[in-house]
Amino acid sequence: MVESVLKKLGQTDNCVLDDVFVQAVSEVLTSLELTIRSDSRYEQFAIIERLVTPDRIIQFKVQWLDDHNNVHVNNGYRVQFNNSLGPYKGGLRFHPSVTVDVLKFLAFEQIFKNSLTGLPIGGAKGGSDFDPKGKSDFEIMKFCHAFMRELHPYIGARIDVPAGDIGVGSREIGYLFGEYKHITRNYDGVLSGKPYAFGGSLMRPQATGYGVVYFAREMLKEELQESLEEKVCTVSGAGNVAIHTIEKLQQLGAIVVTCSDSDGTIYDPKGIDLALLRHLKDEGRRLSLVEYINTHPHALYTPKTEYPDGGHTVWHIPCFAAFPCATQNELTLIDAQKLVENGCVAVVEGANMPTLPDAIELFLREGVLFSPGKASNAGGVAVSEFEMSQNASMEKWEFEKVDRKLDELMRQIYKRVSLTAKEYGVERNFVDGANIAAFKRLSEAMILEGV
Ligand code: GLU
Numbered sequence: 383m384v385e386s387v388l389k390k391l392g393q394t395d396n397c398v399l400d401d402v403f404v405q406a407v408s409e410v411l412t413s414l415e416l417t418i419r420s421d422s423r424y425e426q427f428a429i430i431e432r433l434v435t436p437d438r439i440i441q442f443k444v445q446w447l448d449d450h451n452n453v454h455v456n457n458g459y460r461v462q463f464n465n466s467l468g469p470y471k472g473g474l475r476f477h478p479s480v481t482v483d484v485l486k487f488l489a490f491e492q493i494f495k496n497s498l499t500g501l502p503i504g505g506a507k508g509g510s511d512f513d514p515k516g517k518s519d520f521e522i523m524k525f526c527h528a529f530m531r532e533l534h535p536y537i538g539a540r541i542d543v544p545a546g547d548i549g550v551g552s553r554e555i556g557y558l559f560g561e562y563k564h565i566t567r568n569y570d571g572v573l574s575g576k577p578y579a580f581g582g583s584l585m586r587p588q589a590t591g592y593g594v595v596y597f598a599r600e601m602l603k604e605e606l607q608e609s610l611e612e613k614v615c616t617v618s619g620a621g622n623v624a625i626h627t628i629e630k631l632q633q634l635g636a637i638v639v640t641c642s643d644s645d646g647t648i649y650d651p652k653g654i655d656l657a658l659l660r661h662l663k664d665e666g667r668r669l670s671l672v673e674y675i676n677t678h679p680h681a682l683y684t685p686k687t688e689y690p691d692g693g694h695t696v697w698h699i700p701c702f703a704a705f706p707c708a709t710q711n712e713l714t715l716i717d718a719q720k721l722v723e724n725g726c727v728a729v730v731e732g733a734n735m736p737t738l739p740d741a742i743e744l745f746l747r748e749g750v751l752f753s754p755g756k757a758s759n760a761g762g763v764a765v766s767e768f769e770m771s772q773n774a775s776m777e778k779w780e781f782e783k784v785d786r787k788l789d790e791l792m793r794q795i796y797k798r799v800s801l802t803a804k805e806y807g808v809e810r811n812f813v814d815g816a817n818i819a820a821f822k823r824l825s826e827a828m829i830l831e832g833v
Contacts, residue, residue, distance in 0.1 A: 384715055387407070388404060388408060388411075389765040391404055391407065391571055400685075402483060402484055402508065402711070402735070403482060403487040403490065403737065405711075406487045406491055406810060407434050407490060408739075408791060409742075409817070410490075410494065410517035410737065410821075411430070413665075413813060413818060414430075414732075414817060414818065414821055416806065417806070417818050417822070423829055427569075427829050427833065428735040429825045429829070431832065432828060433464070433493075433821075436461050436463045436486060437464060437465065437470075438461075438462050438560060439459065439462075439733065440459065440460045440508075440533075441457065441458070441459050442457075442532035443455060443456075443458070443532070444456045444457070444510060444525065444532060445523045446525045449520060449521055449663070450615055452687050455564060457510060458508070458510045458532055459485050459509060460507075460508035460533060460542070461482070461485045461486055461487075461506060461507050461508060462786065463489035463490060463492065463504070463506055463507070464504050464505050464544055464824070465504035465542075465675045466504060466831055467493075467496065467497055467502055467824060468496075468502035468503040468816075469503065469504055469541055469543055470504045470506035471496055471504060471542070471574075471763060471766065471767070472496075472506040472507040472544070472545070472547075472614065472802050473507060473508075473544065473545045473546050473547030473762075473763075474489065474509045474545070474547055475488070475507070475509035475547040476509055476512045476525075476554070477509070477511070477513065477548050478488070478513045479513075480509045480510075484710075485508060487735070488547075489506050489767050491734050492505035492763070494816070494817065494820035494821070495755070495820070497820040497821075498757055498760055498761050498764065498766045498795050498798065498816060498820045499791060500794065500798075500821060500823075501764060501785075502767075503763065503767050506544070507547070508533070509550070509584055512549075513549075513666075515668060522553065525743065526554050526561065527558075527560075529558065529705065530557075530558045531561065532560075534561075534562050534566060537562075537572055538570075538572055539570040539572050539770070539773070543571065543572060543573060543574055543761070543770060544574075544577040545573060545574040545575040546761075548709065549666025550575075551587075551622060552575055552582065552586075552587065553577075555573050555575045555576050555577070555582075556576065556580075558573055559573050559576055559580070559605055559750045570773065571769065571773030571774060572770075574588075574766035574767075575766060576771070579594065580638060581769070581773050582642050582769065583769035583772055583779065583784060584780070584784055585765055586762075586765050587622060589626075589762045589765035589788060590622065590626065590759050591624070591628070591629065591647050591707070592630045592785070592788060592790055593760065593764065593765075593792045594623070594732040595610070595630035596759065596788065596789045596792035597730060597758040597792045598610065598730040598753070599634065599756065600792065600793045600796045601728065601753060601796055602727075602728060603699065603797070605751055605800075606751070610631060610634045610635065610702075610703070611634065611635035611636065613636050613700045613701075613702035614637050614639055614700070614730070615631050615636045615637065615639070615702060615704070616639060616697065616698075616701040616710060616831045617631070617640055617641055617654075617704075617705045617732075618640070618641070618642045618647075618694065618696040618697075618705070618706050618707055618731070618733075619642060619643075619706055619707035619708035620641045620659060620663050621663070621708075622698065623707045623710075623732045623759065623762075624705075624707040624708065624732065625656070625663070627705050627732050628659070629708050632653070632656065636669070637653045638653060638654050639653060639654065639694075639699060640675060641659060641671065642708060643663075643670065644717075645670055645672070646670075646671055646683055646684055646695075647683070647704045648674045648682070649681060649682040649684070649694050649695070649699055650678060651680070651681075652680065652681075655674075656825045658674060658678070658825070661675070664720055669733075669805070671683065674687075678831070691770070692751075693715050693716040694712060694714070697717035697720055697721050698717070698720045699724075700724035700725065701721075701724065702725075702727060702728075703726065703727060703730060704721055704726050704729045705731075705734075706729070706737060707730055707733050707736075708736060709731065709733050709734075711734065711735065713735065713737040714741055715744060716739045718745060719744065721750070722745070722746070722750060723742065727751060727752060728750065728751040728753075729745055729750060729752045729753070730751075731753060731754055731758055732754035732755065732758065733759070734755045736755065741762035741814060742754075746811055746813070751812075752812060752813065752814050756828045757795050757796070757815075758822065760791075760795055761791070761792055765784060765788055768784055768787060768788075798815075799819055800812065800815060802815040802819040803818075804820050806818055
């Protein structure tokens, strides 16, 4: 079944690195093989074919002027994948690596992630190949305004609610919201991740990272009767997810010794100085991590070129638990072997699909607890839904309330995933557990809504 669907998607190989959409579909379908055969309605309603086909892909030209009045053109996209469970929901990514294939993969992952939250949200993803690096604040504003001029007809509080992702934080969401309001005169929750000053939810910036750690805490407690206190943890990335994962890990008493950016890795055996990391990576600044060692000479900086075989320095440092929080396909088989060799007991994904399929296989075989991003990083989109809820009722919730609800939701996701894995005879396989649990909710809605 997996092969025939992949063939239809124009792909005969099971997994190639430069086709992340096929990689994501392949992983999900492999998990679902038995489930699909267990109920004839899936075939009758062509659920799999419908599930792997996006509802629509919107592509547009974004033209904007830089500070010297030079004209630039970028591609803009929104992939609205599935709205069976609720309005399309998912982030916007601004990064030169953005292509239709990448956004299709992210939107496909999003429908499963959003289903796992149990909340009424469908799945979408969008963005642009625009590179925010080195752009002035005004250039960012002009780009965001130009992007929204093209996107606005396709979104709405009950239609499609974009949010942030790589390269898109509350500053960008603010500019996008401002332009949407100019054009439509409609002041509603059309975007989430807004600044708190006008409709944003408290804790949205922290939500993904905190959620990752809440999930990890629950998983370690239930599976190994372990805590994170005084445990050495490694984190990759230096963006919003990584920073808040590090923050929550430190609050729980863990010692986080790494972080990384696209140029290299910092290893600080005394524990990452979060205030310094924040200072270096502040939205407007985005300095290289190499600057870290200027004030912390005891720390080690390794440029990315160090491992030409595809390995990543972060995963070669011994740890109790590892948190890939940078981007897709950043943890290879070589890295997984190193982690297993060094006695790592848990890998908890903060990014979307950062671990390669053969690396996941190794973790599962070796009994390393492995949580896929669609389960452990769902806290971000969940708090986005809390923001939609606050906007719709014109309410503002306290920080503690959002935090409590997030913690509770992450524990529920863990329970859903682990119980499903048990029920389907693949105990502790949280990849299958997540895919099956998400699929069951989603497919039920698709069947009930008809074709
Ligand atoms: N981009 C985030 C994700 O990957 C958040 C999406 C949202 O808040 O809608 O889930």
